[in-house]
Amino acid sequence: MQNGKKALIAMSGGVDSSVAACLMKQQGYTCMGVTMKLYDNEEIGVSSEKTCCTLKDVEDARFVAQALDMPYYVLNFKDKFEEEVIQRFVDTYIEGGTPNPCIDCNHRIKFRALMRRMEELGYDYVVTGHYARISYDETSGKYILKKALDSTKDQSYVLYNLTQEQLAHTLFPLGTYEKTEARKIAEANGLLNAHKHDSQDICFVPDGDYGKFIEGYCERTGKEEEGGKFSPFEPGDFVTEDGKVLGHHKGIIHYTIGQRKGLGLSLPQPLYVCRKDLDKNKVVLAPNDRLFQDTLEAGELNFISGEYPRGAFRCCAKIRYKQKEAPATVTPIDEKRVKVVFDEPQRGITPGQAVVFYDGDQVLGGGRILRSKEE
Structure with missing residues (x-):
């Protein structure tokens, strides 16, 4: 039975986004599957056999959409992806930092460019296979971003840039599931990618050789x-x-x-x-002990509530996706920067990466690391 709501499903061809689509159909949403075409392998010098964004992935997504009886389209975001993700990736390395392109892709492509397309098509929600949760607090009238129940798959770290408006039009169906459950759902519904391996590398640098990619990209584009x-x-x-x-x-x-x-x-x-x-x-x-520092400065900030902090506050923060968050004090420097002081020194604070703030399982926000104490 249809519930009157329409959902645009971002489908990568992997099991998570496929199960997200399946769950939305089961909940009565009118669904459309879309795969974002982000780059041409030849143009950026990546083997089509190694990257995750292959013709096979598109075929897998299309097959799942057909199996779920939903329309499916490939949307071209190549120019936007190069400008907003690849160029920022290259620039950050050239400037001496270490970028996180997955954060930029979520922020600038999936939940900005794709959401604009959602509005143009007259749909109500963008749906992805991220492991995270969204709730609504009646008292404050605010949407809240939370960690996934499966702590081993939680992806809230890369979603800290989401705004109240975006959260109001986003659904994460997998946030309350474990990965093993998602595969069982895919299997039970006859989805061909139920046991497909997860992508581990950055999609446009699948061999992990960032330096080689950057050199080749700059040579091809004539970038200064x-x-x-x-x-x-x-x-x-x-x-x-x-x-x-x-x-x-x-x-x-x-x-x-x-x-x-x-x-x-x-x-x-x-x-x-x-x-x-x-x-x-x-x-x-x-030596390793010299990598531990307790203070950093961050900019390009986003706070989920939409309200910039008026003073210092306590939270837990983490500086890498796979790292456990640690107690810290966050103090505004001005309207664009904060200072973060950890109770205990953290290893490898790296400019270009993100620091994300948590209160229990709630994501408060985060920002881009500009420098550590000793820089």
């Missing part, structure tokens, strides 16, 4: 190589904190804070990337 006094593509020195040269690096874009493997050095003790000096073209290496 900027960062500091030196080109971030130019080889330079690995050094200790007191300036001792340990060897030579192949370009600052190839390294990120906390990295130990892939340095190409034979060292008497494990050393990690603790800082990148773009002005001197040096990558500073140090």
